[in-house]
Amino acid sequence: MEAGEPPDVPEGAVARAMSLTRPAARRALPALLRDVRACTICAPHLPLGPRPVLQLDATARILVAGQAPGRKVHASGQPFTDASGDRLREWLGVTPAVFYDAAQVAILPMGFCYPGTGKSGDLPPRHECAETWRATLLQRLPELQLTLVIGQYALAYHLPEAKGSLTDVVRAWRDHWPAVVPLPHPSPRNNLWLRRNPWFEEELLPRLRRRVATVLRGAA
């Protein structure tokens, strides 16, 4: 282990989590969510400690598959309470009231806890999180009509067959329409990407807003 590198996940921690997730697959959703919110699997790697941030109800028809909380979201305990969230809600054409209604919108980042910051921004989501929880939680969304896949980590999980750069995959959004829509991260860090790819706001966003409205009306 390099100096300064956080210790590996303690041996047995993932095994314990997996033994948790096996019965978890059969647990009632509130109990499963309590398990997730009490999770400490990768605590040694998390500079601010575990604070899983997610939103899910079995009736949700839209899934926001994001990256991981930043510092502001870690502090608030609610997903997308930052500039990225403001932009994402504008992209979707939804109010905060709709966005934060778990009965309509599920929000599952690839990592539920703030992973820390590196030289060029937030670190990647902890891989243990998707390995431990994601499949079990996705099974609890039987009404899902639309999955918004945000950023490279969610793309790798939800669209593993998609080829090319994130720009290539987003530009080929019609390949996955209407069930899955790949999106760049709405972070202000991506302002340059948005300026370089005006087709995103001109072509995709108007269609995305109409699709979101249709799904929320239950008319999909």
Ligand code: SF4
């Ligand atoms: S990131 Fe996920 S796996 Fe890691 S402690 Fe948080 S909830 Fe658990």
